[in-house]
Amino acid sequence: MPKLSPVLKQATPVLATRGAGMYLYDADDRRYLDFTAGVGVTSTGHCHPRIVEAVQQQAGRLIHGQYTTVLHDQLLTLTDRLGEVLPAALDSLFYVNSGSEAVEAALRLARQATGRQNVIVFDGSFHGRTMGAAALTTAGTRFRAGIGPLMPGVAVAPFPNAFRLGLSEDAAVEHALRGLDHVLATVSSPAETAALFVEPVLGEGGYVPAPDGFLAGLRERADRHGMLLVVDEIQTGFGRTGAFWAYQHSPDVVPDVVITAKGLASGFPLSAIAAPTELMSRAWPGSQGGTYGGNAVACAAALATLDVIRDEGLVANAAEQGRRLLDGLRKTAADAPAVVDVRGLGLMAASEFAHPDGSPDAATAQRVQRACAERGLLLLTCGVHGNVVRMIPALIVTAEQIDEALALWSTAVASATE
Numbered sequence: 401m402p403k404l405s406p407v408l409k410q411a412t413p414v415l416a417t418r419g420a421g422m423y424l425y426d427a428d429d430r431r432y433l434d435f436t437a438g439v440g441v442t443s444t445g446h447c448h449p450r451i452v453e454a455v456q457q458q459a460g461r462l463i464h465g466q467y468t469t470v471l472h473d474q475l476l477t478l479t480d481r482l483g484e485v486l487p488a489a490l491d492s493l494f495y496v497n498s499g500s501e502a503v504e505a506a507l508r509l510a511r512q513a514t515g516r517q518n519v520i521v522f523d524g525s526f527h528g529r530t531m532g533a534a535a536l537t538t539a540g541t542r543f544r545a546g547i548g549p550l551m552p553g554v555a556v557a558p559f560p561n562a563f564r565l566g567l568s569e570d571a572a573v574e575h576a577l578r579g580l581d582h583v584l585a586t587v588s589s590p591a592e593t594a595a596l597f598v599e600p601v602l603g604e605g606g607y608v609p610a611p612d613g614f615l616a617g618l619r620e621r622a623d624r625h626g627m628l629l630v631v632d633e634i635q636t637g638f639g640r641t642g643a644f645w646a647y648q649h650s651p652d653v654v655p656d657v658v659i660t661a662k663g664l665a666s667g668f669p670l671s672a673i674a675a676p677t678e679l680m681s682r683a684w685p686g687s688q689g690g691t692y693g694g695n696a697v698a699c700a701a702a703l704a705t706l707d708v709i710r711d712e713g714l715v716a717n718a719a720e721q722g723r724r725l726l727d728g729l730r731k732t733a734a735d736a737p738a739v740v741d742v743r744g745l746g747l748m749a750a751s752e753f754a755h756p757d758g759s760p761d762a763a764t765a766q767r768v769q770r771a772c773a774e775r776g777l778l779l780l781t782c783g784v785h786g787n788v789v790r791m792i793p794a795l796i797v798t799a800e801q802i803d804e805a806l807a808l809w810s811t812a813v814a815s816a817t818e
Contacts, residue, residue: 411436411780412773419446422794422801424778434778435791435805440603440635440748443663444708445794451666451704458700467495467694474699481706482674485644487654492680495672495694499634499661500528502671503597505688506657507532509675510595510628513682518588520580521597522559524605524784527632536597539604540784555588561608563741563752569611577617590625595657600646603635606783607743607750607790615650622656628679631655634671635748638663639709639795642719642746649745663795666705670698714795721797722746728806729791738764738817749791752783760785764817771812777805 414432416424422445424432437443444451458474465472479493496502511517519536521527526539534544535551544550558579560572567575584590596618602608615631622629636646637660643649645658656679661671669692709715726742726749733739733751738761741752753761753768765787769779772789782790791805 411769412778414773414778421445421448422797430776432773432776432778433801433805433808435793436778436780437663437792437794438667439780440640440662440792442667443638443640443795444666444705444714445796446667448666448704448708448796450708451701454700454704455668455697458697462696464692465696466691468689472696472699474696474703475694478694478699478702481703482672485706486658486674489654489676490658490674492677493672493674494680494688495670495699496690497669497671497692497695498528499632499659499671500530500533501690501693502634502659502661502673503527503533503536503632504530506597506630506659506673507536507595508687509657509673509680509683510630512684512687513679514594514626514628516592516594516627518553518555518593519595519597520555520557520583520588520593522557522576522599524559524561524602524608525597525599525632526602526604527597527599537604539602539606539782540786543604553588555583555593557583559602559605559608560611560614561602561606562611563608563743570613573611573613573617576614577621580618580621584621584625590627593625593627595628595630596622597630597632599632599636600649601636601641601745601748604782606752606788607748609641609646609743609745609748610650612650615647615653619653628656630657630659632659634659634661636745637661638705639715639718640746640748640792642715642722644715646745664705665698665702666708668695668698668701670695670702709795712796717797718746718795721793721799721802722749724799724802725749725791725793725806728802729809732806732810732813736813736817739813744791747791747793747795747797750782750788752788754787760787762786765789767816768809768812771816772808775808775812777808777812 527533527536558576560576562572729742740754753765
C-alpha cells in the first residue's frame with residue numbers, strides 16, 4: 401500500500417478531522433487550541449463561515465479559469481481590492497500558488513528588470529524550498545543541503561539580530577548595515593546587484609523583528625545603488641504583525657516589490673508579487689505564467705479574507721492580542737532560566753531556549769512544544785538551531801484564548817524544564 405513519504409515529519413501527533421475558529425479536533429473529538437494557524441496560513445481561523453460561503457458559491461460558478469487563457473471576475477476584483485491595501489505605486493500584480501513560487505517570480509523579475517545577476521539576502525532568511533528560493537535561504541542547512549550546486553549570484557549580509565549579536569538594537573542595525581556595505585564592497589558590486597531580498601521579521605530564522613532603522617537603511621542603499629528592495633511578506637503580511645504589512649512598522653519605507661502568500665486566502669493556495677507597472681513591464685515576455693495561478697476559488701477566498709479582516713478589525717486585534725501574548729510569555733520566562741529571550745511583533749511571538757552556557761537548547765524547546773501538544777496547545781519550533789518555540793495564532797484570537805494558551809504554556813515550560 402502507498403504511504404506518505406517517510407521524510408515528512410509531523411510536528412504534533414494530531415490527526416485533525418475538522419476545524420472551527422481557533423480550534424482543531426481529532427477523530428475522538430478532542431479539542432486543540434491551534435497556535436500554528438497552518439504555519440501562519442489560516443489568518444481568519446479554521447473554516448470561517450464567510451470564507452466557506454464564498455468558496456462554496458464560487459465552486460458552483462467557476463473552479464478553474466486559467467489566467468493566460470481566459471480572465472475571470474474574481475481575479476480582476478481581487479487585483480482591485482489589493483490596491484486598497486498596497487502602496488499606490490505598487491499597482492501591478494502577478495499571481496502564483498505558493499510562497500516559493502512568488503519568490504522565484506520576484507527573483508526573475510529583479511534580474512530581468514535590472515539586467516543584473518546578483519541578489520543579496522540576510523542571515524537567517526527563509527524564502528522557500530524551490531531551487532532559486534532555496535539559494536536565497538539561510539535559515540538552516542536542512543533547506544538547501546544535498547541539492548547543490550545551488551543557483552549562483554547570491555550573497556549573504558548580516559541581519560540585525562540584537563539578541564544573538566549581544567548588542568542593543570541600534571548597535572545591531574549599525575552592525576548589519578556596515579556588513580551590507582562590506583558585502584557590496586567585497587562580494588557583490590552594486591553595479592551587479594539586482595535586489596535586496598528581506599523578511600521584515602525573520603520567520604524560520606527565529607521570529608526576529610527587524611529593529612527600527614534597518615529597512616530604512618536598506619531603502620537608502622537600494623536607491624543609492626539602483627537596486628530593488630524586495631520585501632518578503634509571505635508570513636508577515638495580511639495583518640499578522642499588527643500592521644497590514646510588516647514593513648509599515650518602518651515609516652516612509654516603500655518596497656519596490658512586495659511578496660505575499662500564506663494568510664492571503666485563509667488556507668487556499670494563492671500567492672502574489674506586487675510591483676509598479678513600469679517595473680513589472682520590464683519582465684521578459686513569457687516569463688510570467690502558470691497553470692493554477694490566480695485560481696478562481698482561491699481568489700474568492702482571498703476576497704472574503706480581505707472582507708473579514710476589515711469588518712472584524714483583525715489588524716488592530718493582532719496588535720492588541722500580540723501585546724497580551726508577549727507580556728504573558730515574558731512573565732513565564734522570568735521564572736524559567738531556560739527561556740533566554742522572548743520577542744515578536746503582533747501575533748508572531750517566540751521564546752528562545754538555551755543552556756546555562758548560552759548555547760542553543762533545541763531539546764528543551766522540543767520537549768516544551770510536545771508538552772504543550774499533550775495539554776491541547778499546538779505550537780511549532782523554528783530558529784537556525786531549532787531552539788525557538790513560536791506562536792502564530794489566527795488573527796481572530798481573543799484575549800480569553802490568549803490567556804488559555806499562556807496558562808498551558810506556563811505549565812508545559814515548568815514540567816519540561818524542572
